Amino acid sequence: MLSLSSAAALAADVEVKAPWVRGTVSGQQATGAFMEITSKSGAVLVGAASPAAGITEIHEMKMEGGVMSMRAISRLELPAGKPVQLGPGGYHVMLINLKQPLKKGDSVPLTLQVEGKDKKVETIQIKAEVRDLTSVASPASEHKH
Numbered sequence: 326m327l328s329l330s331s332a333a334a335l336a337a338d339v340e341v342k343a344p345w346v347r348g349t350v351s352g353q354q355a356t357g358a359f360m361e362i363t364s365k366s367g368a369v370l371v372g373a374a375s376p377a378a379g380i381t382e383i384h385e386m387k388m389e390g391g392v393m394s395m396r397a398i399s400r401l402e403l404p405a406g407k408p409v410q411l412g413p414g415g416y417h418v419m420l421i422n423l424k425q426p427l428k429k430g431d432s433v434p435l436t437l438q439v440e441g442k443d444k445k446v447e448t449i450q451i452k453a454e455v456r457d458l459t460s461v462a463s464p465a466s467e468h469k470h
Contacts, residue, residue, distance in 0.1 A: 338365035339403065339439050344453035346433045347413075347460055349426045356427060357384075358418035358435060358453050359411050367405035371446060372438035379422030381435075386414055403439070413461050431455040 344360035355378075362370065373381045382397040393414075401416055403409050411417045418435065427433060437449040 338441075339363070339368055339447075339449060340365075341437065341449060341451050342408075344435065344451045345456050345460070346420065346427060346453045348429050348431075348455050348458045349423060350458065351426050353426065354423055355419060355421045356423065357413065358420060358433065359413065360418075360451070360453070361408050361410055362403055362437075363406070363408045364403040364439070365406060367442060368403045369440045370401040370403060370409075370437060371399065371440045373418045374436045374438075375420055375433060377424055377427065377433045378420035379424070380420075382419045382421065383416070384419040385416055400440075427455045429455055429457050
């Protein structure tokens with residue numbers, strides 16, 4: 326296992342790129358963690374944990390009947406060779422019951438649980454950079470037309 330900050334983290338055939346967490350203000354109890362995950366042979370994200378939060382869940386946001394809804398999901402498919410974006414407004418890791426405010430420049434340890442085709446669950450240790458409260462995307466994906 327590899328533990329890298331803002332770089333790629335690998336476990337088995339799973340690569341995690343550009344992990345980051347949205348910063349918080351005093352009293353805020355939850356925030357999102359975002360990243361890109363690619364599995365070479367196909368896997369499933371089945372869990373996450375962080376010492377920065379009392380509860381860590383995989384969440385999905387989607388439009389339902391004209392209303393944006395967010396809900397916890399137990400599994401997120403990682404199709405073989407296809408990058409899966411965890412970002413604002415879509416899939417993300419939710420950090421709930423934060424133990425302290427997260428400031429820009431901090432680093433948040435995250436453990437991802439990934440189930441491979443053999444049904445074995447491996448853990449990937451990453452460190453996610455805390456970005457400004459107003460961040461909406463990773464710098465690599467911000468572009469202008």
